[in-house]
Amino acid sequence: QQPVQSPQAVILREGEDAVINCSSSKALYSVHWYRQKHGEAPVFLMILLKGGEQKGHDKISASFNEKKQQSSLYLTASQLSYSGTYFCGTHNSDQTGANNLFFGTGTRLTVIP
Amino acid sequence: DSGVTQTPKHLITATGQRVTLRCSPRSGDLSVYWYQQSLDQGLQFLIQYYNGEERAKGNILERFSAQQFPDLHSELNLSSLELGDSALYFCASSAGRFYNSPLHFGNGTRLTVT
Numbered sequence: 001q002q003p004v005q006s007p008q009a010v011i012l013r014e015g016e017d018a019v020i021n022c023s024s025s026k027a028l029y030s031v032h033w034y035r036q037k038h039g040e041a042p043v044f045l046m047i048l049l050k051g052g053e054q055k056g057h058d059k060i061s062a063s064f065n066e067k068k069q070q071s072s073l074y075l076t077a078s079q080l081s082y083s084g085t086y087f088c089g090t091h092n093s094d095q096t097g098a099n100n101l102f103f104g105t106g107t108r109l110t111v112i113p
Numbered sequence: 114d115s116g117v118t119q120t121p122k123h124l125i126t127a128t129g130q131r132v133t134l135r136c137s138p139r140s141g142d143l144s145v146y147w148y149q150q151s152l153d154q155g156l157q158f159l160i161q162y163y164n165g166e167e168r169a170k171g172n173i174l175e176r177f178s179a180q181q182f183p184d185l186h187s188e189l190n191l192s193s194l195e196l197g198d199s200a201l202y203f204c205a206s207s208a209g210r211f212y213n214s215p216l217h218f219g220n221g222t223r224l225t226v227t
Contacts, residue, residue, distance in 0.1 A: 002155070030212040041115060041203060041218035042156070049213060087156060091212035101216065102171070103148075103156040 001026065003090045005104035012078045012111050020107045022088030023070035031064050031071040032089040032101055035082075042087060045073075078111045085109070116140065117219035119204050125225045131192040134222045138185055138206030144168070145187040146216060147179055148203045156203065162187055194226045 003024045010018055022031060030049050034042040048064035048071060060082075064071045075082055085108045089101035116139035126132055138145050147159040158171030162181035173179075176194075181187040191198060201221045207214035 032215065034216075034218075041220050042216075043115075044215040044217065047213060047215055089156075089216075101146075102158055105155040 001090075001092060001102045003088055003102065003104040005086075005088055005107050007107060008105070009108040010110070012075075012082075012109065014080060014111055014113055015077050018075045018078060018109060020073040020075075020086050020088075020109070021070060022072070022090070022104055023068070024090050024092065026069065026090075026092040028064075028066065028069055028090050028092060030091045031062075032091075033062055033071075033073050034087045034089065034103075035084045036087065036106075037084040075109070078109075080111050080113065083109055083111045115217040115219060117204060117206050117217050119202075119219035119222050121222060122220065123223050123225075125227065126194060127227055128194055128196060130194050130226075131190065132194065132224065134189040134191070134202055134204075134224075136187045136189070136204030136206075136219060138187070138204075139217055142206035142208050142217070143185065144207045144209065144214070145181055145185070146205045146207075147173075147187070147189050148205065148218075150201045150203060150221075152200075159189070191224070196226050199224055199226045 006021045033045040036042040050066045059076045062073045085106040087103045089103045118137040120135045143164045146161045148156040159173040161169040179189045203221045205216040205218045
């Protein structure tokens with residue numbers, strides 16, 4: 001039930017773009033994205049619900065392809081503050097009645113000057 | 114500040130012992146979730162409560178148990194502790210119980226079993 005994230009790690013220079021992918025072997029109702037900085041709690045970024053929507057949050061946006069059972073997080077013109085580990089959390093279609101998210105193993109993003 | 118409070122921040126105990134981790138959700142949130150994060154690992158879902166009732170179970174060991182009280186705070190009890198139980202335990206809360214509610218995480222309790 002755990003989604004698969006790729007890449008596992010990425011290093012960017014300030015201003016560069018990155019894409020983080022999240023895929024599931026099961027049909028999805030929703031995908032959540034969170035960022036966790038070292039030693040801190042994960043922080044909510046956005047939720048995408050089935051229907052193929054796309055969302056944006058400053059220069060961070062995401063898409064959800066329900067048919068492919070995958071989501072992608074796009075970070076454009078990266079800033080130093082974007083460094084951290086990004087987790088996708090998925091809610092599968094057989095989990096009706098509950099909101100227990102299964103998180104991927106994370107993508108460690110490092111932005112350097 | 115997420116509004117979710119976890120205590121204690123750190124806990125050091127010996128193998129075989131029992132500990133209780135406490136979580137107070139954000140004001141108004143009815144759902145509480147517990148996650149375990151081992152060193153440099155992802156977030157493993159343990160259990161979810163909604164308004165006092167267990168809603169979903171994940172990879173929670175039989176040695177672990179949890180409950181949510183009428184005031185909505187939750188406790189996670191870990192017993193017969195083993196070295197492998199050393200991890201960061203996060204509590205999260207959300208307003209609803211379905212998939213469209215964002216989770217708000219507390220700062221975690223770091224458990225070290227020696």
